[in-house]
Amino acid sequence: MQSAQLLSITTFVYMAAAFLYVAILVFGSKNKTLGLTATLVTMGGLLLSTMGISIRWYEAYKLDFGYYAPFSNMYESLVFFAWCIALTYLVLEYMYKNQTLGAFAMPFAFLAQAFAEYWPQWDQQLKPLMPALQSNWLIAHVIASFVGYACFAIAFGMAVMYLTKAWNVERSGQPEGTGVFASLPPLKTIDEVIYKTIFFGFIWFTVGGLIFGAIWANSAWGTYWSWDPKETWSLITWFVYAATLHVRYTRGWSGKKIAWLAVLGFVSTLFTYYGVNFLLSGLHSYA
Numbered sequence: 001m002q003s004a005q006l007l008s009i010t011t012f013v014y015m016a017a018a019f020l021y022v023a024i025l026v027f028g029s030k031n032k033t034l035g036l037t038a039t040l041v042t043m044g045g046l047l048l049s050t051m052g053i054s055i056r057w058y059e060a061y062k063l064d065f066g067y068y069a070p071f072s073n074m075y076e077s078l079v080f081f082a083w084c085i086a087l088t089y090l091v092l093e094y095m096y097k098n099q100t101l102g103a104f105a106m107p108f109a110f111l112a113q114a115f116a117e118y119w120p121q122w123d124q125q126l127k128p129l130m131p132a133l134q135s136n137w138l139i140a141h142v143i144a145s146f147v148g149y150a151c152f153a154i155a156f157g158m159a160v161m162y163l164t165k166a167w168n169v170e171r172s173g174q175p176e177g178t179g180v181f182a183s184l185p186p187l188k189t190i191d192e193v194i195y196k197t198i199f200f201g202f203i204w205f206t207v208g209g210l211i212f213g214a215i216w217a218n219s220a221w222g223t224y225w226s227w228d229p230k231e232t233w234s235l236i237t238w239f240v241y242a243a244t245l246h247v248r249y250t251r252g253w254s255g256k257k258i259a260w261l262a263v264l265g266f267v268s269t270l271f272t273y274y275g276v277n278f279l280l281s282g283l284h285s286y287a
Contacts, residue, residue: 003059004124006052007079011117013045014082014110021102025180035099039090042106046086049113053079060126068126071142072133074277075124078116080142081273084150085109092154092193098185101193104157137216144208149269151201152241155194156266159259162190166256191254194262202241209234233272240265 020038024031053070060068070076089105116122161184168181176182184190213234214224225231244261247253253261 003056082112148205159262
C-alpha cells in the first residue's frame with residue numbers, strides 16, 4: 001500500500017532528524033546549516049506522515065469499509081502519536097528559537113514511529129472497524145488525547161534535560177553548566193517549557209481523554225463512565241497532572257520538583273496508553 005511505504009520512510013526521516021538534533025547538542029548550536037537541515041528534515045517527516053495517514057484513510061474508503069478513521073488500533077495510534085510529537089516540537093522550536101530542545105523531543109517521535117512500524121505484534125492491515133469505533137466522537141477523543149500525550153512526552157524530555165543540566169550545574173559550580181550542558185537553555189527557560197507543555201497538554205487531555213471519551217463511551221456502550229481500567233488510569237493520569245499544576249500555582253513549586261512530577265506523569269501516561277491495553281482486560285482491550 002502506498003500509505004505503508006510513506007509511513008515506513010517516515011521512520012527513517014524521524015531517525016535522521018533525531019540524530020541531527022543530537023549533533024546540534026554535541027557540536028554546538030551555532031552551525032546554522034546543521035540547524036536548518038534538522039528543521040527541514042523534521043518538517044519533511046511530518047509532511048510524509050501527514051500524507052501517509054491521509055492516504056491510509058483514503059485506502060480504507062476505496063476498500064468500501066464505510067466509516068473508518070486511521071486512529072483505531074495500536075499501530076495507527078502510534079503513528080499519530082509520533083505525528084503529534086513532531087508537530088508539537090516544531091511549534092516549540094519556533095517559539096523558543098533553540099534547537100537543542102530537539103535532542104530531547106524528536107527521539108520520542110522516532111521511537112513511537114519505529115515501534116509502530118517494526119514491532120511484530122501490531123497488525124498493520126486495514127480492517128473494517130467494529131461498531132463501537134464507528135463514531136465521530138472517537139476521532140475527537142483520539143485526536144485531542146494524543147495532542148495531550150505528545151505534550152506530556154515532550155514535558156518528560158524537557159524534565160530529563162532539566163535534571164541532567166541541574167546535576168551538571170551543581171557538580172561544576174558553573175551557573176550555565178559545562179560542556180554540552182552549557183549549550184542547553186537556562187534552567188529557568190527549561191522549567192518554563194515544562195510548565196507550558198504540561199498546561200497545554202492537560203487542557204487537551206481533559207477535553208479529549210475525559211470529556212470526549214465519556215461522550216463516546218455513552219454513544220458506544222450506553223454509559224458515560226464504567227470504571228473500565230483505561231478510564232480509571234486516565235483519571236489517575238489526569239490527577240497527577242492536575243496536582244502538578246496545583247502545586248505550581250498554589251505553592252510555587254518549580255525546578256526539580258516539577259521535573260520529577262513530569263517524569264511521574266509520563267510514566268502514568270505510558271501505562272494509560274500502552275500498559276492498560278495489554279495487562280488489564282476491559283472495554284479498550286481491542287485497541
